[in-house]
Amino acid sequence: MPAGASPARGLRARPKVTMNIGRSRRQRLLSCAVVVFALLALLVAPQMAGAAHRDVAIAQTLRTRDVCGSVTGHRVRCAAVQVMNPDAQVLQANVRGARRRPVTTTTRVTTTTKATTTTKATTTTQATTTTASTTTSTTQAPPNTCTTANAGYTPCDIRAAYALGTSGGAGATVAIVDAYDDPNAESDLAVYRAAYGLAPCTTANGCFRKVNQTGGTSYPAADTGWAEEISLDVDMVSAACPSCHILLVEASTNSLINLLTAENTAAALGAKAISNSWGAGEFSTEANYDSNLNHGIPITASTGDGGYGVSWPAASPYVTAVGGTSLVHAANTRGWSETAWSGAGSGCSAYEPKPAFQTDTGCPRRSVADVSAIADPNTGVATYDSYNVSGWLVFGGTSVASPIVASIYAVAGNGAGISTPSYSYSHTSSLFDVTSGSNGSCGGSYLCTALNGYDGPTGNGSPNGTGAF
Numbered sequence: 001m002p003a004g005a006s007p008a009r010g011l012r013a014r015p016k017v018t019m020n021i022g023r024s025r026r027q028r029l030l031s032c033a034v035v036v037f038a039l040l041a042l043l044v045a046p047q048m049a050g051a052a053h054r055d056v057a058i059a060q061t062l063r064t065r066d067v068c069g070s071v072t073g074h075r076v077r078c079a080a081v082q083v084m085n086p087d088a089q090v091l092q093a094n095v096r097g098a099r100r101r102p103v104t105t106t107t108r109v110t111t112t113t114k115a116t117t118t119t120k121a122t123t124t125t126q127a128t129t130t131t132a133s134t135t136t137s138t139t140q141a142p143p144n145t146c147t148t149a150n151a152g153y154t155p156c157d158i159r160a161a162y163a164l165g166t167s168g169g170a171g172a173t174v175a176i177v178d179a180y181d182d183p184n185a186e187s188d189l190a191v192y193r194a195a196y197g198l199a200p201c202t203t204a205n206g207c208f209r210k211v212n213q214t215g216g217t218s219y220p221a222a223d224t225g226w227a228e229e230i231s232l233d234v235d236m237v238s239a240a241c242p243s244c245h246i247l248l249v250e251a252s253t254n255s256l257i258n259l260l261t262a263e264n265t266a267a268a269l270g271a272k273a274i275s276n277s278w279g280a281g282e283f284s285t286e287a288n289y290d291s292n293l294n295h296g297i298p299i300t301a302s303t304g305d306g307g308y309g310v311s312w313p314a315a316s317p318y319v320t321a322v323g324g325t326s327l328v329h330a331a332n333t334r335g336w337s338e339t340a341w342s343g344a345g346s347g348c349s350a351y352e353p354k355p356a357f358q359t360d361t362g363c364p365r366r367s368v369a370d371v372s373a374i375a376d377p378n379t380g381v382a383t384y385d386s387y388n389v390s391g392w393l394v395f396g397g398t399s400v401a402s403p404i405v406a407s408i409y410a411v412a413g414n415g416a417g418i419s420t421p422s423y424s425y426s427h428t429s430s431l432f433d434v435t436s437g438s439n440g441s442c443g444g445s446y447l448c449t450a451l452n453g454y455d456g457p458t459g460n461g462s463p464n465g466t467g468a469f
Contacts, residue, residue, distance in 0.1 A: 145197045152382030152394040153327070153374065155196045155239035158404065161327055161336045162240070162373070162463040168411040169241040175271035176237065176246065176403065177262045178278070179254035180223035182230040184387045185210060189246075191391075192235045192384040198242045208234075210248040213262040215269060220252045224388040231385035232395045233277055233403045239381070240407035247271055256280060260292040267295035272415045275406035276301040276319075277399035279311035282350050286312045290352075293318040296419045298409040298469070302398035303369045304345025308440025308448040308456075310368050311345055317355040320409075320421040321368045322401045323458050324375025325434055338462055339450065340437030341376040344369070344398055346456030347447050357422035360454050362445055370421040371468070372434060372458035373401035405463065412466035423469065424460055430467025434458040 146156035159165060182188075186208055193201060201207035212219055230248065237246050249266045251258040259278065266274050274295075279302055293299050293316050301314040303323045314321035324344035330337035348363035360367050374381065377396020384392055409415055414423070424431065434450050439457045442448035447456035454460055463469070 147195055150195065150382045150384075150392045152380050154382060155198065155242065158236075158239045158374070158381070161334075162404070162408070163465040164240060164408065164411060164463070166242065168243070168413070168466065169407070170243040171245060172241070172243075172272040172410040172413065172415075173245040173247050173270055174237045174241065174403070174407050174410045175266035175269070175274040176230065176233040176248050177251065177259060177266055177274060177276050178226055178230045178233060178248070179251040179259060179262075180221055180226040181219040181250050182227035182248075182385075182387055183219075183222050184227070184385070185230050185234060185248055188231050188384050188386050189234050189238065191386075192231075192382075193238055193242075195384070196239075198238055201238065201246060207245050208248075209246070209269075210250065211265065211269070213249060213251045213258055213265055215249075215265050220250055222387065226254070227387040228383075228385050228389065228393070228395075229277055229399060231387075232381075232383045232399055233275060235383045236381065236400060236403040237275070237407045240404045241411050244407060244410050254278070256289065260289060263292050263299075264295075267297060271297065273298045273300070273406040273409040275299075275403040276313060277397075277402045278302065279304050279314055279345070282310055282312050282315060284351060286315065286351055287353075289313075290316045290318055294419055296417060297415050298406065298418045300402045300406040300409070302345075302402045305343045305375075305397040305399075306345060307343055308347055308442055309345055310347040310349050314345065314368050315349040315352045315366050317352060317366055318420055320405060320424065321370045321459070322398055322405045323369030323372035323456070324398045324401050325372050325458060325462055326376035326437065327374040327379050334432070338372075338374075338432065338434045338458075340372075340434055340439055340455070340457035342437070342439050343396075344372070344375055344439050344457045346439055347442070355420065355422075357420060357425045360446070362447060367447065367454075367456060369456060369459040371405060371424050371431065371460055372462050373404045374462075375399075375401045405469070408463050408466055409469045412469040414469065427468040428460045430464050430469075431461030432464045433461045 146154035148154065153161075186203060189201060189208065193199070203209065210219070211217060230250075234246050234248060237244055247266060247269060249262040249269075251262040259276075263274065263276070274297065276299070293313055298320060299313075299318060300320045300322050301316075302311075303314045303321050304311040305324075313319050323346055324341035325338040326341050327336060327338050329335065346368050349366040349368065352366035354363070354365050354367075358367055375396055375398045377394070380394040380396040381400055382392060383395045409418070433452060434455075434457075435452050437450045437457065438448055440448045442456075445456075446454065449455060450458050460468075
């Protein structure tokens, strides 16, 4: 008879004692098993919780600047960098460098109109090999002739958008501080400059120099992601200041200790301006490291590509924090229009005190950003990089904006003695005020919303010539 069934009327079911005993035993065994599992859970749970806590602690200490958000197509990639803050040294010795979108294997065909650039992918690729020129020519700016064969804004676009012209900065050195080595940095730079009619910038003619973090020529290990960052940075110096010299200082790893060692080396080797296209989330002891950024010359840093939020060294009072914009052609006197880019970092520092040059009232400490420039990957810039990638790429992120602004400081020639962003605050008439766009949610505050005058995502605005630098 099935368990639980009732006997038929008129018949009395005789109990089956052995079956009842078996069922009770099974129940007792099951109950014991439940108790055992419960005890094991009580014993194991704290250990599991502790492990999760340790993972969370590491995740909170290792600061990652997120890859740019939604972009149009695989042709666009964002230069976002992960670094290690000093307090993380005891937790993990080696953190990989820049995080990138998967490398695409398509060539690019570009059609350019006044207002838009349309890119479509083909199914074939063709590798090319280019050898860097080693002539002894000077780096005088060439005529304003830029090809549109490659997707992305050109040096001509950047100089036109920011009223830079083609002269200025001759011989001034702009330093780029990045991590790991780009073995093809010089040869790739030669391809970029040749494509846009810029004079060669080589080791042989004294225009280009690459050193390690202590100034030597024993370079660190190569890294594909950081090589992209390096290519972008040196290309943007070339775009904004064709006559500038370029000093590339490669830190041994992307720990802040090594990056700041490279920072000090860049200053010691005579840089007139230094650009940092990297950042770490803020940490409680960051002010202790600010002295590494106080060299009596302009130093710029990207504000980040993860939207509203503050990173360091952009938060340092000695650094010009460079936010990001979306830059498009426009039918106005300028010929261009900008809005705040949704991925740019901004906000109120958790640790850095309010510098005297800032007077905004919604943040009791250091406000970020100070100024801004092109960063939206959907309105990105052309870059050439051949180290484990396909060559011509389009980049976005505030990693674009930082070297552009550092180069404008060099073009202006006022760098000696400018150790804070204060100069731009007293010369806002030489900036394009960016008055629309947002990079996140902050209750509608100016710290995440562009408006007339100062705001977080774009600071006091983008360059209108060199007068603010």
